[in-house]
Amino acid sequence: MLNLIELRQVSKTFRKGFSESTILQNIDLTIHKGEFVVLRGExxxxxxxxxxLILGLIKPSQGEVKLMGISPQDSASKLSVGVVLQETTIPKNVKVKELIQLLQSYYPQQYSIEDVLRKVKLEDKSEAWASSLSGGQKQRLYFALALVGNPELLILDEPTRNLDDKGYKEFWEQITACYQQGITI
Structure with a gap:
């Protein structure tokens, strides 16, 4: 069975001037296909x-990281991964539908724009300027962008931020549906 995520003795130290701060030390982690993993902490x-580190956005100070069996620095590792990052910026002067189309074009097996908009309940916003959406609507758009590539693995960093109670409930219903379809979360 393929390990979708594998970390071996991974450490990360940040340096600022003459000081160092070790954030992670000697982390071993394996996530298999079909698992649902939640990271909690202060x-x-x-x-x-x-x-x-898992996504290859930064490199470990030591140790090895693999995503989909290869280095996360290799762009092929991301072809079946959907991501919602904690901090994301939406470009100005682009419509919701256009932004989804753009990301859709990067993936070999994608969902249709209509399906993704329906899943995140943004059907009525397809022609809206993405930057004009409310905070909760933007969060749903980020989730749509994570889903559009029909991912095998979803990586979500504070995905319910800015969602109201209804949006929060709908989000977790959708995550449950993704998990039941075999997506690793």
Whole structure:
């Protein structure tokens, strides 16, 4: 069975001037296809740093990280991964539908724009300017962008931020549906 995520003796130290701060030390982690894993911890505990290492957005100070069996620095590792990052910026002057189309074009097996908009309940916003959406609507758009590539693995960093109670409930219903379809979360 393929390990979708594998970390072996991974450490991350940040340097600022003459000081060092070790955020993660000697982490071993394996996530198999079909698992549902939640990282919990206090603010500043290193959860986002760990996800950034897994995605290849930063490199470990030591140890080895594999995503989909290969280095996360290899773009092929991301072809079946959907991501919602904690901090994301939406480009100006682009419509919701256009943004989804753009990301859709990067993936070999994608969902249709209509399906993705329906899943995240943004059907009525397809022609809206993405930057004009409310905070909760933007969060749903980020989730749509994570889903559009028909991912085998979803990596979500604070995905319910800015969602109201109804949006929160709908989000977790959709995550449950993704998990039941065999997506690793």
């Amino acid at each position: 603010n500043g505990a290193g959860k986002s740093t760990l996800l950034n």
